[in-house]
Amino acid sequence: MDTERSDAELIELILAGGQEAYAELMRRHHPRVFGLCLSMLGDRAQAEDAAQDVFLKAYRRLSDFRGDAALSTWLYRVAANRCLDLLRRTARRREESWEAFVEREGDGLRRLLAEPAAEAPLVSEDAELVGRVLAQLPDDYRLILTLREIEGLDYRELTRALDCSMDSVKAKLRRARGKFREILGHIEPDENVSPARTKNGPR
């Protein structure tokens, strides 16, 4: 019975000229790469194209992969850079202000907030609401929250995926969550946490 080849074995084969082994590698990692692209770009067709770009770039740079992190983390890095690049290029013009959107869709947004954790993926209308909320976040905040909360990378993996220090990861996550809470405050103003307390608050 054939056992599944490891990423390291497949990479060795690929670098030795075995291009077909790359197909196996892609099948293994496509769900992750596609998932990140879809979370960031919000559109399935764009996510498909972006995932292809990621795997093409990864193939050309495979000799740069040193193996000191998991291949999946390295692929996340390539995918993150691609998504950020695409988002920078896209002129995201909004016909409606965020405030007008919250006023119009407030009930739907509050329903999403009130729902318990759901295993099933979002229906398309809810996915559009979610996409609009996430679009309020700066792209790098959206990225780090996606990698941490959806893809489940720990802090060490985040330093590798984002090519930054541990302190930078911690600071960025704090700021991203703070920004997310501000956004939440527009949807549910009564749930706003009170401003930062003084230094001598309760221990």
Added chain:
Amino acid sequence: MDHDKMRSALSALRDGELDGPAKKTVARHVEACPDCRAELRSWERASRAFLRRPSRPTSAETERCVRSVMARLAAPAASASWWDVLVSSSWLTPALGLASVALVLSFLPYGGLAALEPVFVAQGYELSLAPARRVPAAGVAEAVGLSDDVR
């Protein structure tokens, strides 16, 4: 630990990235601090509502990606644009850079080129910028009324 530091550790607590003693300290604080509890709760609600895993790719979508990428890898000469080849060449880009510099320098007026002399000297090059003088043949200078300082 003061409250601001506790608050700044909430993120790490949520992510399970605090070690034993720090985790206990921050967790104890959260139990006693309604603001920090509310903050953690709001993150949890926001994450649950808006940071959901999207639907996985179908096997058809995965195979489409694999086929497309493998096809492009099999025909690199046909599919790569000249820009892709240029950027991926390790020697071509620096060579083009140097050629561009040389081209720009060739169009610089004398004054501009003279201003660059210290740069070249610092790099160990001599830059001879003395303008060429055409010395008229003997006797011609007097005949055309050229003064000594322009001969």
